[in-house]
Amino acid sequence: MPFIPHTEEDIRSMLERIGADSVEDLFDEIPAGLRAPPLEGIPEGLNEMGITRLMQERAAMDGMPLNFIGAGAYEHHIPAAVWQIATRGEYYSAYTPYQAEASQGTLQLIYEYQTMISRLTGMEASNASLYDGASALAEAVLMAVRVNRRSKSKRVLVPGALNPVYRRVIDTLIGNQGIELVEVPFDETTGQTPVEALAAHADDDITAMIISQPNFFGILEDVDGLTGWAEEREIPVIGVVNPVSLALLKPPGEWGSQGADIAVGEGQPLGAPLSSGGPYFGFMTTRKKHIRQMPGRIVGRAEDADGKPGFVLTLQAREQHIRRSKATSNICTNQGLVVTAATIHMSMLGDEGLTRVAEACYANTHALVEKLAAKGIKPRFTGEYFHEVALDFGGNAAGQLQAMADAGLLAGHDLGRDYPALDGCVLACVTETKNENDLEQYVAACEQARAA
Amino acid sequence: MNTTETKLIFEHSHAGRSAVAQAPQEHAATAIPAHLRRKSAPGLPAASELDVVRHYTRLSQKNFSIDTEFYPLGSCTMKYNPRACNSLAMLPGFLNRHPLAPASHSQGFLQTMYELQEMLREVTGMQDVSLAPMAGAQGEFTGVAMIRAYHDARGDTERREIIVPDAAHGTNPATAIMCGYEVREIPTDETGDVNLEALREAVGPQTAGIMLTNPSTVGVFERRIEEIAKIVHEAGGLLYYDGANLNAILGKVRPGDMGFDVIHMNLHKTFSTPHGGGGPGSGAVGVGERLLPYMPVPHVEKDGQGGYQLAEEADRPETIGRLSAFMGNPGVLLRAYVYMRMLGREGMVRVAEFATLNANYLASELKAAGFDLAYPERRATHEFIVTLKKQAKETGLTAGDVAKRLLDHGFHAPTTYFPLLVPECLLVEPTETESKETLDAFVEAMACILAESADDIDTIKSSPHNLPNRRFNEVAAAKALDVAYQESAGDAAGAETRTGTHG
Structure with a gap:
């Protein structure tokens, strides 16, 4: 019996102590008519050797193509130590640290994580x-609505250049809460969200504003100008940022004159593998004055009965297990294991390592653009970009992408799928993992696909 | 347990030190305009690779975990997490697959996910399964959002209420609110079942649905589930099944056969994916006939040509939408798949059998050792409740005290003070992967604490004594909030770190 240690003798003596004749007797409170049929749709069990063989075959089927897709998930080098340590049983098989005295490892690690991510985003x-x-x-949109008690409209400005999937996820998760999302268009030449585009809302009651840096097209926004516009109107600003880019870019805490109110983003680039889309983690930072409106678990430093320092889950009165229907969110999980990896990853890289990664991403993406420009494939937008770029493939992006995929190279994400105006454009990302030879392969595959 | 690590990683930092092997080669400075650039370095740790490895290895040793201790945390199903599940989910072909890779480069992954959907469908008796929700609470959200979409699509918009028993997990009412519903709580009767009279009074044209856990959070099987389903369905409401306790009935009873319209499963409980110190989880959702059109996207389906593809918004116009940037937590889903394939048809049923055997044995032995069961006349399911109401009154021994003193004996505490309706309660869930010897040792520790409470309650009240820390002052911590480290002004190493800007 896989993973069940009971011997026949154990079963017999345990039943005797319970006073039952058989294991089956223990289910006698379940109405007879409800008993499940045999699970014929489930195959016979496999031993570890058998399942290993099967999974190796499955994993190999997908071919490990050379990947230049980003669009929200980014391929970075992850130090070997990161997941070797994160999957130590003491982290891997522990529960949420509710018993603080028996969870100081996880709690201290989360406190260190909170410190690192606060510093990276320039928040408190x-x-x-x-x-x-x-x-x-x-969650940040819901939090901003709670923070801005002055506004009555629940109207939130969302850039058209926000990752379109993020937009859809917001629609799904808060669609039943009476919040209106108002789209701010991007400039079709620069790819930026111009401050002038906000003029249409100058006199509206706006509850919060989202700024994405870089935006979905990899383009760098005028974060000071956009934040300044919101500050003049006392509108809370939510910054959506890429954590690797923050080694180089002004952090949300320093945008405008006072900084953004909430910063969020995808934590995956900090040590989580692509892994088909998860598990990743979302980070969220804010100013101290808003902390009681923040959802999710928070770790704080504490003293024990001997005055010895340690760490506990704090401000739990915001959470569902205490507040039930009045909680800030129904969330009770955090992505503990992935945060464990990210904390080790950030410690390993440090300021210097992360800066080098960001600079390498920037340099490699710009190098690819230069090589492609020589072949007549140019960026769609004129704005400055970080490590992603919208390339104008000149039509039939889907066909060209599939041809390149068939040659073992994933050249990017088809932007026409979500933006009809960008039909024929491909969003490509080049991280530090790519070398000169990879870039040459990209150019060659591109030319072949065009010729076909 | 290693208790020697008392420093933060920042206190191991020394300006100029780094894990050199991890950084890519240096590139020219970027042409990012000055007004968009960061002015000072963030202040991440500056440590060598060994510093980092040693620090986080030592920190790990300050944790209790399944791999190191018995962890009978009720409602959490802390069973052994087979190592193969981890190593096979981390094969390079899975780790390196981009979520937006084309179908031509995704068949191995998609086939695996499709088979997982099918196995979960079979074991729950539902019509279809979505793998998209990222955790139990998101699975709950998905289920209730689908219930709302169903009523809305029928123009049945007066249904504003979700009924929740008082024993429910806190996520249930919080979820109902997130879906724009009001919550109506109904009581549990003295035998642990839902109070049917109260339910009959609560339902009406305002009822959107009910959220139920079965076996319930008081550790008993809801015997009149068919009648509950009838009452709610006749009132026009739908039934939501919280799958937190699915481990107790795996292969024995199926939520689909009990009359539920939608369910979530915690793959990190029943299907043994790791809890990871608080996540990631996975809250796959099973759906009955009525709710099929509203399932979230993306969803894995056959492409009609022998392969597999992802159904998206265009393929499912009535979908409630998208819950995450991609499709839930595939790394967790792969672990659940490996686990289910290793158990197979027979192993699946044995999970419920031995989880139930262990719980009933442990309940009998604790009772024999002098503890009171909250529902002594009922069968335990995969978990049961001990109440210390009597001891709290007589000697001052509370559930919280037992929890802390157990840590000194090398056992993680059961869940304390949940469900809220049983005073001084310990919710105990041993799981099927623990041996009789472990259970016996636990009973011995419990008996020892009970004996100790009669003549030395102070030692218990001031426990734990053998851990890195004693009990914390949580009130003071919440008042003088410190949630991020700040180097003190005189901390030279820290100050250097912050100014050691590169690039």
């Missing part, structure tokens, strides 16, 4: 993480 306080970047943004 972080929670212990949320599910992913998209759902963190939905």
Whole structure:
């Protein structure tokens, strides 16, 4: 019996102590008519050797193509130590640290994580993480509505250049809460969200505003100009940021004159593998004055009965297990294990390592653009970009992408799927993992696909 | 347990030190305009690779975990997490697959996910399964959002209420609110079942549905579930099944056969994916006939040509939408798949049998050792409740005290003070992967604490004594909030770190 240690003798003596004749007797409170049929749709069990063989075959089927897709999930080098330590049983098989004295490892690690992510985003306080970047943004919108008690409209400005999937996730998660999302269009030449585009809302009651840096097209926004516009109107600003880019870019805490109110983003680039889309983690930071409106777990420093320092889950009165229907969110999980990996990853890289990664991403993406420009494939937008770029493939992006995939190279994400105006454009990302030879392969595959 | 690590990683930092092997080679400075650039370095740790490895290895040793201790945390199903599930989910082909890779480069992954959907469908008796929800609470959200979409699509918009028993997990009412519903609580009767009279009074044209856990959070099987389903359905409401306790009935009874319209499963409980110190979870959702059109996207389906594809918004116009940037937590889903394939048809049923055997044995032995069961006349399911109401009155021994003193004996505490309706309660869930010897040792520790409470309650009240820390002052911590480290002004190493800007 896999993973069940009972011997025949154990079963016999345990039943005797219970006073039951058989294990079956223990289910006698279940109405007879409800008993399940045999589970014929489930195959016979496999031993570890058998399942290993099967999974190796499945994993190999997908071919490990050379990947230039980003669009919300980014391929980065992860130090070997990161997941070797994160999957130590003491982290891997522990529960949420409700018993603080028996969970100081996880609690201290989360406190260190909160410190790192607060510093990276230039904010004062972080929670212990949320599910992913998209759902963190939905939670941030709800939080901003709670923070801005002055506004009555529940109207939130959302850039058209926000990751369109994030937009859809917000729609799903908060669609029943009477919040109206108003789209701010991007400039079709620069790819930026111009401050002038906000003029249409100058006199509206706006509850919160989202700024994405970089935006979905990889383009750098004028974050000071946009934040300044919101500050003049006392509108809370939610910054959606890429954590690797923050090694180089002005953090949300310093945008405008006072900084954003909430920063969120996808934590995956900090040590989580692509892994088909998860598990990743969403980070969320804020100013201390808003901390009681923040959803999710928060770890704080505490003293024990001997005056010895340690860490506990704090401000739990915001959470569902205490407040039930009055909680800030129904969330009870954080992405603990992925945060464990991210904390080790950030410690390993440090300021210098993360800066080098960001610079390498920037340099490699710009190098690819230069090589492609020589072949007549140009960026669609004129704005400055970080490590992603919208390339104008000149039509039939889907066909060209599939041809390149068939040659073993995933060249990017088809932007026409979500933006009809960008039909024929491909969003490509080049991280530090790519070398000169990879870039040459991209150019060659591109030319072949065009010729076909 | 290693208690020697008292420093933060920041206190191991020394400006100029780093894990050199991890950084890519240096590139030219970027042409990012000055007004968009960061002015000072963030202040991440500056440590060598060994510093980092040693610090986080030592920190791990300050945790209790399933791999190191018995962890009978009720409602959490802390069973052994087979190592193969981890190593096979981390094969390079799975780790390196981009979520937006084309179907041509996704068949191995998609086939695996499709088979997982099918196995979960079979074991729950539902019509279809969505793997998209990222955790139990998101599975709950998905289920209730689908119930709302169903009523809305029929123009049945007066249904404003979700009924929740008082024993429910806190996520249930919080979820109902997130879906724009009001919550109506109904009581549990003295035998642990839902109070049917109260339910009959509560239902009406305002009822959107009911959220139920069965076996319930008081550790008993809801015997009149068919009648509950009838009452709610006749009132026009739908039934939501909280799958937190699915481990107790795996292969024995199926939520689909009990009359539920939608369910969530905690793959991190029943299907043994790791809890990871608080996540990631996975809250796959099973759906009955009425709610099929509203399932979230993406959803894995056959492509009609022998392969698999993802159904998206265009394929499912009535979907409630998208819950995450991609499709839930595939790394967790792969672990659940490996676990289910290793158990197979027979192993699946044995999970429920031995989880129930262990719980009933442990309940009998604790009773024999002098503890009171909250529902002594009922069968335990995979978990049961001990109440210390009597001891709290007589000697001052509370559930919280027992929890802390158990840590000194090398056992993680059961769940305390949940469900809220049983005073001084310990919710105990041993799981099927624990041996009789472990259970016996636990009973011995409990008996020892009970004996100790008669003549030395102070030692218990001031426990734990053998851990890195004693009990914390949580009130003071919440008042003088410190949620991020700040180097003190005189901390030279820290100050250097912050100014050691590169690039």
